[in-house]
Amino acid sequence: WRRSGERKAPLSLSLSHTHKAASSSNLNRRNQNQTREMPEDDEDQSPPSDLRSQPPCSPNKSRNCISSSSSQTFPDHVLENVLENVLQFLDSRCDRNAASLVCKLWWKVEGLTRSEVFIGNCYALSPARLTQRFKRVRSLLLKGKPRFADFNLMPPDWGANFAPWVSTMAKAYPWLEKVDLKRMFVTDDDLALLAESFPGFKELVLVCCEGFGTSGIAVVANKCRKLKVLDLIESEVTDDEVDWVSCFPEDVTCLESLAFDCVEAPINFKALEGLVGRSPSLRKLRLNRFVSLEEVRRLLLLGAPQLTSLGTGSFSRGDQSDEQEPPDYAAAFRACKSVVCLSGFRELMPEYLPAILPVCANLTSLNFSYANISPDMFKPIIHSCHKLQIFWALDSICDEGLQAVAATCKELRELRIFPFDPREDSEGPVSELGLQAISEGCRKLESLLYFCQRMTNAALIAMSHNCPELTVFRLCIMGRHRPDHVTGKAMDEGFGAIVKNCKKLTRLAVSGLLTDQAFRYMGEYGKLIRTLSVAFAGDSDMALRHVLEGCPRLQKLEIRDSPFGDVALRSGMHRYYNMRFVWMSACSLSMGCCKDVARAMPNLVVEVIGSDDDDENREFVETLYMYRSLDGPRKDAPQFVTIL
Amino acid sequence: MIGQLMNLNATELCLGLPGGTKAVESPAKSSVRNKRGFSETMDLMLNLQCNKEETVDLNNATASKEKTFLKDPAKPPAKAQVVGWPPVRNYRKNMMTQQKTSGEEEASSEKAGNGGGAALVKVSMDGAPYLRKVDLTMYKSYQDLSDALAKMFSSFTMGNYGAQGMIDFMNESKLMSLLNSSEYVPSYEDKDGDWMLVGDVPWEMFVQSCKRLRIMKGSEAIGLAPRAMEKYCKNRS
Secondary structure (H helix, E strand, O other), X not given: OEOOOOOOOOOOOOHHHHHHHHHHOHHHHOOOOOOOOOOOOOOOOOOOHHHHHOOOOOOOOOOEOOOOHHHOOHHHHHHHHHHHHHHOOOOOHXXXXXXXXXXXXXXXXXXXXXXXXXXXXXXXXXXXXXXXXXXOOOEEXXXXXXXXXXXXXXXXXXXXXXXXXXXXXXXXXXXXXXXXXXXXXXXXXXXXXXXXXXXXXXXXXXXXXXXXXXXXXHHHHHHOOOOOEEEEEOXXXXXOOOOHHHHOOOOOOOOOEEEOOOOOOOOOHHHHHHHXXXXXXXXXXXXXXXOOHHHHHHHHHHHHHHOXXXXXXXXXXXXXXXXXXXXXXXXXXXXXXXXXXXXXXXXOOHHHHHHHHHHHOOOOEEEEOOOOOOHHHHHHHHOOOOOOOEEEEEHHHHHHHHHHHHHHOOOOOEEEEEOOOOOOOOOOOOOHHHHHHHHHHOOOOOEEEXXXXXXXXXXXXXXXXXXXXXXXXXXXXXXXXXXXXOOOOOOHHHHHHHHHHOOOOOEEEOOOOOOXXXXXXXXXXXXXXXXXXXEOOOOOHHHHHHHHHHOOOOOEEEEEOOOOEHHHHHHOOOOHHHOOEEEEEOOEOOHHHHHHHHHHOOOEEEEEEOOOXXXXXXXXXXXXXXXXXXXXXXXXXXXXXEEO | OHHHHHHHXXXXXXXXXXXXXXXXXXXXXXXXXXXXXXXXXXHHHHHHHHHHHHHHHHHHOOOOHHHHHOOOOOOOOOOOOOOOOOOOOHHHHHHHHHHHOOOOOOOOOOOOOOHHHOOEEEEEEOOOOOOEEEXXXXXXXXXXXXXXXXXXXXXXXXXXXXXXXXXXXXXXXXHHHHHHOOOEEEEEEOOOOOEEEOOXXXXXXXXXXXXXXXXXXXXXXXXXXXXXXXXXXXXXX
């Protein structure tokens, strides 16, 4: 039989092929990462003719029915059920997106069976559309503000409110289990509504969020009886002077992960001890800096063998430093047989650092990025970390420390070096020497974030050859417009080599002195790049044109303080519907051009952000933030946002 | 002179504003472009001045390219910081600052909090395990506030709160009977540190002077009444 579109082979799904087909055809216009409108004309994927005679269901088929569920026939029902049973096994959202394009039936059934929804831009669609399209969602991952908002480039109260989402979902998804938010504005009331509306709620992850306080956490702790995961990561949490730790229910909890290292408020340690004691499933515990080393020791004695991830809090002693003999902290760490991930060290007292040695051999992830450790303190520790795959640290370890990492950590996949002194004219203890060493020692490197003050093209070229697995390359030379400090040339060749030789590169952030040539390389070689960050770079519109015309996979583009203007913006109009967003601040865009783009592209929301008095005299737009949207401009835009 | 500057600018490194050459061409324009909403206007003006200094230098000396390229960027004195650069999150910056001022307790700045005219006050209710926060500027009258509080704490009351709504101060006997009951009444701590019954002063004055709210049982609030009455009379006269 036929529905109002033909189907592909019914049960023998080879969806990897589907995916490739979908992405290479003009179906690629649809974003893989979002819900989308029902295509009016079903994409006709005509099956091979022999398959039409093999339907798995009963024979009276040939009907052209535009079905609604009420007028469905028996075979339709059966097919739908069969399809449901099959499609529910699809996990990957790329596969699901592709499957939903096959025909109306598949679209519908996929919508019924998708339990995990990813929304990369909360303003790309309305909550109502989400609940209409997907009926049985258990897990939502929602992202709000663009990344540059983290750096004060956007006024507060811009938006990305969780409130409309939680209130809509409260009615539509009573079985919701997991919410994962990034850069959203979440209030205590939102958390309270969440806690009240979803009786089976299991996981709350808030990354880079703000707007709530310890009161909100308390409500979640108190009311979500099935809570397994409460992870607050790099979020701003106001101190409401609430003892939220005491709000967890008094009987045995289901907690598997509790991360509150970003909560800047003292906690009731006794209550925490009690909580850890009655949480037999606890595997991940990340403490904030108000937990002292002594308290960590006590917690470890309670539950160390099960823990796989530990955030060590302050890693300094309280006021009991008058004791004769400090307790044996190493013994506590020796009990951590399963710990593979170590972080914290928020107020490190370096003399106690050797206490972690017993766990170093097992570590796959180590985060020292809040610890001002010198190379001498660092080297004995890293020397034991042979299995390390993820390493975050401050540049205080210097090139010397990086050389030690290169010598020992042969399995390293991800490296992030943050500046201890994050100012433009700071000293900068790491340089191309450290990077060169890493490239030679850590051949499996996939992801790099590196803040420095001095760099050379040669080091980047070396890295491009030594580390072919690189997918993420983010280099921040902190002094603006800095050239290669040895040759005095621009950093074009170095970044050029990276895009050319690192064939798997999907994310790139550039810095230093860069001419249009660097962008020419990006456009020519950066075929897989999805995210690009540009600051204080380029000479002319051509630079941006190279990227917009040359990088077909570009999804997220963030640019600041670069001389790109109207010509460049217009040159990308064929791409903007295929992208998640474009951010351009302090560039040379005119209001007129932005209006033209808005007019020409009705499904693009074009926001101009700025708080200027005389708009007339303004020559260039302060900030342009534009993104595609299925539901038009948002209704909650604050005054300083003009939607064109 | 402008021509010279143009040539040099085409090849030289400069701490330029975007569209740097334009800025040099027309200083009047550039001052308008210096208007940044929330960015530091001062910062950029300082940068512009630095820029001017450099171009003047280039003009005077027959400077070699190498000299400019390898110029130590730390040289310009008191170089103002540009907003959001280097791109390190505030949270991390604050942590580092904390560590540098070893142990000195940095007051955790409430970002979305008390700036911009909001009047956030903590609201506690006797018997409730945690307190909430309200922004008084969100409400226009005592009735609004009363409704909001009732909703907020509805799970803790037996529906007794809000039955009275606004306390009627005019009717002394009503007031006294309320205070003798087990109903909840809102009280607040004012600027002077005194605890008062909510509703005794005009709304705007209340918003200005309220520091903290506490919802307590009427019978407990009775101790407040005499002083409330006293202040009430004083305010009215």
